[in-house]
Amino acid sequence: MARLRIEGLCKGWDFPVIDNLDLTVEEGEFFVVVGPSGIGKTTLLRLIAGLESADAGRIAIGDHDITNLPPYKRPVAMTFESYALYPHLSVFENIASPLRARRLDAAAIRATVTEVAKLLRIEALLDRRPGEISGGQKQRTALGRTLVAKPQVFLLDEPISHLDAKIRHDLRLQFHALEELRRVATLYVTHDYVEALSLGDRIGVMGRGGLVQIGSARDVFLRPRSLFVAEHLGQPAINAVAARLTGEGTALHVRAGNSGFGFPVVAAHAAALARGDIQRVTVGIRPQHVKVLRNGEDAPGHHVIDGRVEIYEALGANGVLVADAGGVNLTALTSPERDFTHRQPVRLALQTDAVFYFHAESGDNLLL
Amino acid sequence: MASIRLAQVNKIYRSRGHAVHAVKDLDLTVEDGEFVAILGPSGCGKTSTLRMIVGLEEITSGDIFFDDRRVNDLDPQARNVAMAFETYALYPSFTIEENLSFPLEVRGVPAAERRKKVHDLAALLRIEDILGQKPAALSGGQQQRVSLGRALIRDPAVFILDEVMSHIDAHLKLQMLFELKRIHQELGKTMIYVTHDQVEALALADRVAVMSHAALQQVGTRNELYHEPVNVFVADFIGEPPTNFFPAELDAGDDQPFLRAKNAALTFAVPVERARRLAAGGRRDYVVGLRPQNLHLDGAESGAAPAGGMLTAEVAINEYVGERTILTLVADGHRFRAQAHAETSFGRGERVCLRYASSDVMVFDAETEALIA
Numbered sequence: 001m002a003r004l005r006i007e008g009l010c011k012g013w014d015f016p017v018i019d020n021l022d023l024t025v026e027e028g029e030f031f032v033v034v035g036p037s038g039i040g041k042t043t044l045l046r047l048i049a050g051l052e053s054a055d056a057g058r059i060a061i062g063d064h065d066i067t068n069l070p071p072y073k074r075p076v077a078m079t080f081e082s083y084a085l086y087p088h089l090s091v092f093e094n095i096a097s098p099l100r101a102r103r104l105d106a107a108a109i110r111a112t113v114t115e116v117a118k119l120l121r122i123e124a125l126l127d128r129r130p131g132e133i134s135g136g137q138k139q140r141t142a143l144g145r146t147l148v149a150k151p152q153v154f155l156l157d158e159p160i161s162h163l164d165a166k167i168r169h170d171l172r173l174q175f176h177a178l179e180e181l182r183r184v185a186t187l188y189v190t191h192d193y194v195e196a197l198s199l200g201d202r203i204g205v206m207g208r209g210g211l212v213q214i215g216s217a218r219d220v221f222l223r224p225r226s227l228f229v230a231e232h233l234g235q236p237a238i239n240a241v242a243a244r245l246t247g248e249g250t251a252l253h254v255r256a257g258n259s260g261f262g263f264p265v266v267a268a269h270a271a272a273l274a275r276g277d278i279q280r281v282t283v284g285i286r287p288q289h290v291k292v293l294r295n296g297e298d299a300p301g302h303h304v305i306d307g308r309v310e311i312y313e314a315l316g317a318n319g320v321l322v323a324d325a326g327g328v329n330l331t332a333l334t335s336p337e338r339d340f341t342h343r344q345p346v347r348l349a350l351q352t353d354a355v356f357y358f359h360a361e362s363g364d365n366l367l368l
Numbered sequence: 369m370a371s372i373r374l375a376q377v378n379k380i381y382r383s384r385g386h387a388v389h390a391v392k393d394l395d396l397t398v399e400d401g402e403f404v405a406i407l408g409p410s411g412c413g414k415t416s417t418l419r420m421i422v423g424l425e426e427i428t429s430g431d432i433f434f435d436d437r438r439v440n441d442l443d444p445q446a447r448n449v450a451m452a453f454e455t456y457a458l459y460p461s462f463t464i465e466e467n468l469s470f471p472l473e474v475r476g477v478p479a480a481e482r483r484k485k486v487h488d489l490a491a492l493l494r495i496e497d498i499l500g501q502k503p504a505a506l507s508g509g510q511q512q513r514v515s516l517g518r519a520l521i522r523d524p525a526v527f528i529l530d531e532v533m534s535h536i537d538a539h540l541k542l543q544m545l546f547e548l549k550r551i552h553q554e555l556g557k558t559m560i561y562v563t564h565d566q567v568e569a570l571a572l573a574d575r576v577a578v579m580s581h582a583a584l585q586q587v588g589t590r591n592e593l594y595h596e597p598v599n600v601f602v603a604d605f606i607g608e609p610p611t612n613f614f615p616a617e618l619d620a621g622d623d624q625p626f627l628r629a630k631n632a633a634l635t636f637a638v639p640v641e642r643a644r645r646l647a648a649g650g651r652r653d654y655v656v657g658l659r660p661q662n663l664h665l666d667g668a669e670s671g672a673a674p675a676g677g678m679l680t681a682e683v684a685i686n687e688y689v690g691e692r693t694i695l696t697l698v699a700d701g702h703r704f705r706a707q708a709h710a711e712t713s714f715g716r717g718e719r720v721c722l723r724y725a726s727s728d729v730m731v732f733d734a735e736t737e738a739l740i741a
Contacts, residue, residue, distance in 0.1 A: 009594065036537050037508070135410055162408050162534070164564055166610040169705075173696060176685050191537045198687045198694075221690045234690055236542045268442060288691045288710065311546050314590050315570045316608035316660065317692075317707065336594070336661065 001150035002027050002062045002075070004185040009047065009057035017043050019209035021057070025185040027151075030175075031147075033189040034196035035206030036232065040079070041189040045155045048187065049078045061152050061185075077151035081158040084144040085130040088125055091117075091141050092126040098149040116144045120174065136167035140174075141187065147180050154186040163191050165316070172198050193233040197221060205229045227363035230284050235319055236331045238342060239285040242360065243275060254283055261327030263303040266353045272367050273357060278305035290332035291349040292340075299349035307348050312340040323348060369435040370448075370525040372398040372421060379416045390416040392582040394430070398560060399727050403552050404587075405561045405573035409605070413582040415530070418562045422448050422528060432527065449642035450514055450524035452532050458503040465490075465499040468517050473520075492554060493517050494547075509540060516551070529561045540576055545571040566606055578602050595729065600737040603657045603730060609694055612663075612704035614656045615734060618646055625657055626677075627731065632700035637677035637726040646740065648730065653734035660694065662728035663706035666721035676725040683714040694721070 004025040011018045017040035025031040033041050046052040048059055050071035059067045066074050077098070085094050092113055097294060099109045117123040122138040125133055130141070139159055146154060160171045172195065175181065175188075190196055196203050197217040204211040205220055205228075213225040223232035230238045243256040246263070252265035265273065273281075291299055298304075307323035307330065319334040323346055332348060340346065357366045371463050379391035391413040398404045407413045419425035421432060422443035432439050458467050465486055490496045492597045498506060506514065512532070519527065529548075536544055549572050552559050563569050569576045570590045577587045578601075586598045590606075597603035602610045614634065616627040625643040627636040636656050638646070646654075651657045663679070681697035681704070693712040696705050698721070706722055714720065731740045 036539075037535070111665075164605075165608045166564055166604060169609045169694075173685060173688070176687075193538060194689045197689045217688050217690075230592070232539050235538050237539045286691070311549075313571050314594070316566050316594070316606060320571075 002184060004048070004153050004187065005058075005060045006048070006059075006225075007058045009044075010055045011043060011047055011052060012055060013254065016209055018047070018286050021210040023204065023211065023214075025187055027185055028182050030181060030186045030188065030199060030201045031194040031204065032200030032202075033204045033206050033211070034185065034193055034200075034232070035189075037191055039208070040159055040208055040210075041191075045157050045189060046076060048074075048153065049155055050074050071220075075152040076155055077146040077149035077153075078155040079142045079146045079157060079159050081162075083130075083138045085138060085141060085145075087130050089129070090126065091128055091130070091133065092120060093142055094130070094317050095144040097145060112148050113144075119147075119178070120144050120178075121328055135291075136163050136171065139167075139171065140162060147178075151158075152184055154181060154184055154188075156186065156188040158190050158194065159188070161190055163324050168195075175199050193235070197233070205222065211326065223365070223368060224284075224356065225368060227282055227284060227356075227358040227364055227365075230358070230365075234286060236333070237286050237357075239283075239287065239290070239330050241285070241328055241330075242284045243283045244279055244286045245279055245281060254281075256283070256326075256328050260327075261305070261328040263305070263350055265354050265357075266355075268353070269355070269357065269367060276366060278366065280360040282357060282358040282360055282363070284358055285330070285350060286354065287320070287331045287333040289351040289354045290330055291351070292332050292334050292338065293347040293349055301351075301353070302349035303352045304347055304349050307346050309342060309346055310344075311346045312338075312342075314338070314345070321346075372396075372402040372526060372558060372560070373433040374417075374421070375431045375433070375478045377417070377420060377432060377600040378428045379413070379420060379425065380428045389418070389582050393488065394584050396577055396584060396587065397560055400435075400558055401556045403549070403559045403561070403572060403574045405563060405569035405576045407563055407566060407569040407576050407605070408579035409564055412579040413704070414560070414562050414564075414579050417579070418530060418560065421526075421560065422449050422451055449528060450522055450526070451491070451520040451528045451530065452519035453530055458514060460503055460733075463500050463502060463512055463593050464506075465516065467503065468499075468521050471518070471522055488518055489521055493520075508536070508559060509544060512544065513547075516548070520555070525558070527557050527559045529559065531563050531565075532561075534563065535564060542568070542571065548572060566608065570606075576606075578605060580605070583632070596739065596741075597657075597730070598655070598739055600655060600732050603732070603739075607659055607661070609642045609705045609707065611657045611659050611730070614658075614702055614704070616654045616656045617652060618645065618654065620708070627654060627729075629700070629702060634679060634700055634701055634702060635677065636729050637673070637675070638729050638731060639726050642731070642740075649740075653720060654740070655732040655737070657730035657732060658703040658724060658728065660707040661723050663704075663722040664724065665706070665708050665712065666723055671720060676723060676728075679722045679724070681720060681722065683716060683718045683720060686712070686714070688713070697722075 006023045009018055009021040010205040035041055047054055095113045096109050121142050130138055160168050203220050204214045207228050213229050215218055221233050241256050243254045245252050246255050247253045252270040255262040305325050307325035310324050311322040313320050319336045319338050321332045321334055323330050373394045374394050377394040381388045381390055408414045420427050427440050453727045469482045470484045490499055495513050561572055578585045580601050586602050595607045614629040616629050618625055619628045625647045681699035684698050685696040687694040692710050
């Protein structure tokens with residue numbers, strides 16, 4: 001049994017970075033921590049690897065308490081955001097370095113390195129040095145070095161975030177396909193929600209002090225516990241509109257500012273909101289739930305409002321449109337094949353049953 | 369204000385008997401007031417190009433003109449170029465206003481004029497309310513704006529940005545990019561942005577110059593690069609997920625020619641006119657390119673069904689990424705991707721049908737990798 005278990009972990013400098021964190025990553029589980037830069041994701045990995053010492057709390061792998069073990073005695077392997085390859089050694093020697101440290105014989109080292117290199121499709125590069133290979137290849141070399149270490153826990157720090165889109169897609173697939181990772185506990189940190197949703201068996205969203213929500217990809221994206229979680233997952237970011245709830249009982253209406261922006265609250269939401277007797281909320285509308293209607297198109301079950309195009313950019317995967325809708329700037333996701341001009345009138349269909357309502361002060365999701 | 373013209377510019381680095389050709393015969397014009405992005409993978413020559421424009425790197429051969437003036441031999445100061453880096457060094461003990469004002473003070477600009485310039489720029493960058501604060505008190509986004517301000521305050525003729533957004537968190541990036549674009553539109557300055565990230569390039573620039581292996585591949589608007597990529601590299605680099613490619617050959621067919629994936633039963637319909645031209649061209653080997661966005665799950669709405677074809681495949685990986693689902697599929701030994709609605713959810717091994725319009729099938733020459741129109 002090699003599950004990773006963290007209990008009451010604390011670490012801080014001038015202020016607490018990790019405050020009483022509890023987390024269990026099961027054997028074979030791929031757990032992704034996602035959060036903004038500087039929030040403490042790398043600190044968490046460094047605590048587990050033993051590169052930082054905990055102020056309080058306990059870290060165990062299987063039945064072994066490793067809290068006070070030096071780094072080299074911990075059965076973990078970590079890849080660093082900067083790869084940390086030895087520049088003067090070949091790709092082969094870089095991958096082989098943990099095996100040399102364990103004094104394996106030459107034949108066993110050659111066999112293991114070759115196998116891992118084949119898996120990562122870098123077998124043709126084994127004689128090169130880090131300075132002679134691309135970023136994606138360096139990343140795979142660093143990953144290879146981690147894999148051969150045969151640890152009980154993998155710690156991966158932003159391994160693909162800073163690579164080209166094409167390589168990121170390919171490496172994500174490799175993480176999905178690597179059986180090695182499915183045998184041990186893996187903790188993977190990133191600031192990129194796409195990586196988190198794609199790879200995580202479970203995802204932990206990190207905020208001030210620790211994990212503010214843990215769940216599956218659909219849990220954290222479709223049922224965010226707070227505005228912080230909703231704002232952090234999604235590109236373009238969720239539309240967050242300060243609004244008032246007006247009306248009685250289940251006939252609730254959203255109104256924003258002094259503008260004409262508003263829509264009726266669907267019955268299921270109204271029932272939940274009425275219980276709290278809340279007037280001021282932040283309405284969260286995902287750009288994918290704002291549909292830009294074509295001429296003559298209607299959208300049953302949606303609330304249609306008029307707007308004018310402020311910004312439109314077609315990107316590589318989709319188009320992003322920002323419209324002024326009754327004084328509120330709304331971002332919508334479209335097909336990249338659409339085209340719009342500045343100030344063009346558009347009709348926007350809001351999927352009001354997919355809207356979130358957050359507490360105006362605390363940011364808590366009022367529908368949960 | 370200035371236009372920039374690079375004519376047959378080359379950069380060759382020599383060290384210890386080795387010569388590395390970093391930039392090859394580059395021709396590129398950036399119009400006065402235009403925003404151009406130079407996009408390419410690491411090592412493609414984009415940074416060398418930028419350093420030659422700024423004057424930090426000697427030009428091995430060729431010429432660079434600002435308007436009609438040849439600037440090859442001018443030092444960086446004389447070119448009146450400002451360059452913004454990802455992180456700008458701000459003086460920690462100075463307020464933001466003092467930080468912005470300092471370069472003007474050094475040049476002897478009178479106090480009243482300095483104040484006016486700083487406040488005008490602060491209004492443009494929307495940082496008026498933080499002018500009295502020290503750098504340490506700012507958020508990442510505010511620091512970014514102040515950094516831009518530091519570069520803009522000197523009122524340069526040309527403004528160059530080197531990957532300034534690459535470490536901004538994904539969820540803030542698009543907003544910051546649109547903000548930078550607005551600033552460009554209000555200033556109307558000539559700007560060049562260098563990046564390896566297509567989202568940044570496409571969101572910002574009027575035109576994007578795609579580089580690979582030291583050479584310019586194509587310059588164009590987003591739609592030109594996306595719909596008419598000149599070669600396999602551009603088709604692969606622009607678009608996300610990347611384009612699917614299938615080595616293919618022409619099959620004469622019973623009534624009209626079509627393309628067939630090599631060593632596989634996959635076939636691709638191409639528009640009649642193009643099929644005839646391919647058949648008349650006498651070429652043998654092709655590469656078919658099909659974007660993940662243009663493969664539609666059977667049953668998904670796509671308006672009136674245009675002429676096209678269908679692929680049957682097995683789902684290998686179903687990646688839910690929030691706004692959409694990316695399917696990795698396998699058909700007869702070929703692996704490819706399709707972009708589907710977020711609600712899509714298939715198990716490994718499930719069989720799916722994907723439709724495509726024949727007008728979305730891109731065909732490249734397998735040998736030269738050039739697009740066949």
